[in-house]
Each structure stands twice: as structure tokens, then as C-alpha cells.
Amino acid sequence: MTRSARILLALLLLSTPVYAQDAAPTAKPATEAAKPDKPADAASAEVAEKAPVSEDETAILAAIESYVIAFNKGDAATLASHWTPEGVFTTPSGETLKGRKALTDSFAAYFSENKEAKIELLETAVSLVSPSVANEVGIARVIVPGGEPTDTTYAAIHVKTSEGWKIDSIAEQEPEELAPTHYDQLKELEWMVGQWVDADENSSIESTTQWTKNRNFITTSFKVTIEGVVEFEGTQIIGWDPYAQTIRSWLFDSDGGFGAGRWTNQGDRWTVQTINVLSDGRRGTATNIYEKIDENTMRFESIGRQVDGELMPSIEPVTVTRVVE
Numbered sequence: 001m002t003r004s005a006r007i008l009l010a011l012l013l014l015s016t017p018v019y020a021q022d023a024a025p026t027a028k029p030a031t032e033a034a035k036p037d038k039p040a041d042a043a044s045a046e047v048a049e050k051a052p053v054s055e056d057e058t059a060i061l062a063a064i065e066s067y068v069i070a071f072n073k074g075d076a077a078t079l080a081s082h083w084t085p086e087g088v089f090t091t092p093s094g095e096t097l098k099g100r101k102a103l104t105d106s107f108a109a110y111f112s113e114n115k116e117a118k119i120e121l122l123e124t125a126v127s128l129v130s131p132s133v134a135n136e137v138g139i140a141r142v143i144v145p146g147g148e149p150t151d152t153t154y155a156a157i158h159v160k161t162s163e164g165w166k167i168d169s170i171a172e173q174e175p176e177e178l179a180p181t182h183y184d185q186l187k188e189l190e191w192m193v194g195q196w197v198d199a200d201e202n203s204s205i206e207s208t209t210q211w212t213k214n215r216n217f218i219t220t221s222f223k224v225t226i227e228g229v230v231e232f233e234g235t236q237i238i239g240w241d242p243y244a245q246t247i248r249s250w251l252f253d254s255d256g257g258f259g260a261g262r263w264t265n266q267g268d269r270w271t272v273q274t275i276n277v278l279s280d281g282r283r284g285t286a287t288n289i290y291e292k293i294d295e296n297t298m299r300f301e302s303i304g305r306q307v308d309g310e311l312m313p314s315i316e317p318v319t320v321t322r323v324v325e
Contacts (some may be wrong), residue, residue, distance in 0.1 A: 001315060018032070018237050024231045030228060032283060045089060045279065046055055046248035052126070056131070056134070056160070056165070056291050057126055057128065057134075057301070059125065059164065059165050060126050060134055060136070060158050060201050061171070061261075063164065063166075064124065064126075066082065067079065067082045067121075067167075068121060070082065070116075071119045072095075072119060074111040074115075074117070076104050076105075076108035076111055077104055077115075079104075079107050079108060080100045080101075080103040081100070082167055082220075083100055083103055083166055083167045084159060084166045084167065084168050085099065085312070086098065086099055087099070087100065087103065087166070087168055087169060088168070088169045089103060089168075089172075089266055090169070090170070090171040090172065091172055092172045092173055092174045095139045102137065104183045113136065114144045115145070116144070116145050117142060117143070117144045118143045118144075118280070119140060119141065119143075120140075120141045120143070121138050121139070121140055122138060122139040122140075122151075123138050123139050124136065125137050125138060125266060126158075127149070132160040133159055133160075134157070134159075134256065135155070135156070135167070136154075136155070136157075136158060137153070137155050137156070138149055138153065138171065140152050140153075140154050146167070146302060146308075147235060151175055152172040152173060152174060153172070153174075154170055154171065154172045156170045156172050157169045157171065157172070160207050160252035177248040181216075182215070182216040182239065182240040183196070183202055183214075183219075185240040185247065186215070186238065186247065188198070188238070188239060188265065189218060189247075189263075191292050191298075192209045192218065192220075193209050193210055193211060194209060194323070195208050195209075195322065195323035196209070196298070196322055196323065197320065197323055198319070198320045198321070202224060202226065202227050203226045203227070204224070204225050205224050205225075205320075206222065206223055206225070207221065207222035207223075207320075208220065208221050209218050213309070216239065217237050217238065218236075218237070218238040219235060219236070219237050220235065220237075221233070221234075221235050222235075222236070228291040231264075232254055232255065233253070234251060234252055234254055235251070235252055236249055236250070236251040237250045237251075238263070240246075246262055246263070247262070248262055248263070249261045249263060250274065255278075255296045256279035257276060257277060257278045258276065258277055258281045259274060259275055259276025259277060259284075260274075260275070260276075261273060261274040261275075268291060268292035269289065269291045269292075270290045270291070271287060271288070272287070272290070273287055274286050274287070274288055278307070280306045282307050283307070283308060284306060284307045284308075284312075285305070285306050286302050286303070286304060286306070287302070287303050287304045288301075288302045288306040289301050289303070291317070295322070296321060296324060297319060297320070297321055297322070298319075298320050299317050299319050299320070300317065300318045301314070301315055301316060301317040302314060303315075
């Protein structure tokens with residue numbers, strides 16, 4: 001076996017990423033098991049028991065529809081007439097407009113700058129809190145030709161007046177930002193995706209890295225070939241651990257070894273603290289370092305390597321190149 005092949009095999013044998021010692025989730029007691037779904041006839045009965053929409057709710061929904069029509073026509077005066085004389089509008093930036101005149105002027109200025117602006121109300125919910133007061137919540141989506149739709153969440157209070165149901169106040173807010181997805185947490189490793197190879201005359205290591213469906217994990221399949229014979233192969237999975245708020249990896253090899261690792265980085269230099277279990281039951285640890293040199297080149301090295309407490313030689317930096325089709 002060539003020196004290069006020995007290095008490649010040693011690299012893989014101790015590059016299995018930190019043995020998972022997280023406790024398994026505790027099973028729920030039988031008393032907490034999910035209750036069986038209700039029969040279809042019971043569900044239908046529940047729907048039938050819901051109170052019909054009242055006259056006041058019907059009137060409020062009609063006023064909301066009229067408001068949308070006025071907005072989509074760009075009619076500032078009619079839009080403001082849906083408010084009480086002292087109605088208050090709080091914008092997402094915190095600006096407060098009070099009274100129909102201020103509202104009319106603001107709406108007119110907006111329509112002058114945003115021709116053909118349209119509004120859609122999504123997930124609208126109306127509830128009566130008293131015979132003369134109602135709450136409305138939902139999402140307002142504004143679409144301006146040539147621009148991206150913008151969404152705000154809103155909470156409105158409607159009051160019953162001699163002129164019918166009017167808006168007493170609306171407060172809008174920017175929607176809360178969604179939590180980062182697993183892809184968002186892993187995308188800094190996207191440069192690894194592709195085919196990679198390191199070879200000499202007698203041996204080679206080849207790997208293929210790709211995203212799984214929905215880009216929640218990155219998988220790598222690798223094999224070591226010596227004098228035309230595949231001697232060693234395995235699979236590594238890299239994913240985001242939302243409980244520990246860290247990137248982890250798990251590796252399984254053809255000899256029966258397995259392990260897991262914890263990833264951290266400084267720019268394009270990634271450090272993986274690893275613990276693994278070899279096929280004979282011994283345990284190994286190492287610190288593996290992956291460094292992106294450029295789009296088609298990365299460097300790997302492994303230091304602090306031990307097997308059952310015995311110090312092993314470090315793996316000197318190995319340069320791996322991308323297979324460019």
C-alpha cells in the first residue's frame with residue numbers, strides 16, 4: 001500500500017465525526033397517548049353547533065369589503081370615511097395619524113406615489129367583544145405594480161355608530177421574522193457540494209457531496225480505491241441540531257465503525273471535534289479541519305488523534321480538488 005493510500009485510510013478511520021451521547025427522548029406514558037380522531041358525524045355535529053354569523057358581523061364584513069374596494073380604487077376620501085372622526089392609524093414605523101383629515105391627506109399622498117396599488121386581506125378574523133365593539137385581526141398584503149408584495153399584520157377595533165360600523169383604530173406591524181431554516185444554518189457549507197478526488201498512481205479517494213430533499217441535510221458518500229480495488233467506503237450526514245443549536249455530523253463506514261462530530265468555523269476554516277467507535281469496539285477522538293482554499297480546492301488535516309487513549313500521528317494537510325465536468 002502506498003504512503004498516500006495509508007494516509008487516506010487513516011484519514012477516514014479517524015475522521016468519523018463526536019459520538020452522540022444525547023439522551024433518547026422519553027416515551028410518553030400510555031395515558032398521554034393521542035386520543036383517537038372523532039367520528040365524522042361528531043365533527044359534523046360540532047360544525048352544526050357553531051353559531052351563525054350575526055347581523056353585526058355581517059355588517060362589519062361588508063364594511064371591510066367596502067374598505068378594500070375603496071383602497072383598490074385609490075379613493076382616499078372614501079377610504080377615510082370608513083373611520084370614526086377621531087380614528088387613529090398607527091403605521092409599522094410607529095407613526096400615528098389621527099382624524100379623517102390626516103388620514104385622507106396621508107392616503108392621497110400614498111396613492112399619488114403608488115399608482116394602481118392594491119390591497120388584499122388575508123387570514124381575517126372578526127370577533128364581537130360587546131354589542132358595539134368588535135376586534136379584527138389579519139394580514140394586509142399591498143401590491144404595487146413593478147414591486148414585491150409587502151405584508152403587515154394588523155389589529156383593528158370597529159365601533160358601532162349612528163353611521164354604521166366604523167374603524168376606531170388600526171395598528172400595523174411588520175410580520176415577525178421566521179426562524180432560520182436548517183438550510184439557513186447549513187448554507188455556509190454549501191461550497192462542499194460536488195464531486196471531489198485525491199489520487200496518485202495506485203490509490204484514490206473519491207467523494208460525492210449533495211443536499212437531501214428540502215436541503216435539511218448534506219450527505220457525502222466516499223470510497224477509497226487501492227490498485228483498482230475498493231477497500232473502504234462510507235457515508236457522512238451533516239445536519240443542524242436545533243436542540244443544541246449547533247451543526248453535527250454522523251458517519252458510518254463499511255468496516256462497521258460509526259461516530260458523530262460537532263462543527264464550528266472561523267470563516268472558511270471548519271473545525272470538527274470528533275469521537276468515534278471503531279468496528280472492534282475501540283474509541284477514537286480527533287480534531288479534523290476542513291478549509292476552503294478556493295471554489296475547486298479544499299484542504300483537510302487531522303490533529304489530536306487518539307485511539308483508546310493512545311496518541312496517534314497527525315494527518316498532514318491533504319489537498320482535495322473538485323471534479324469539474
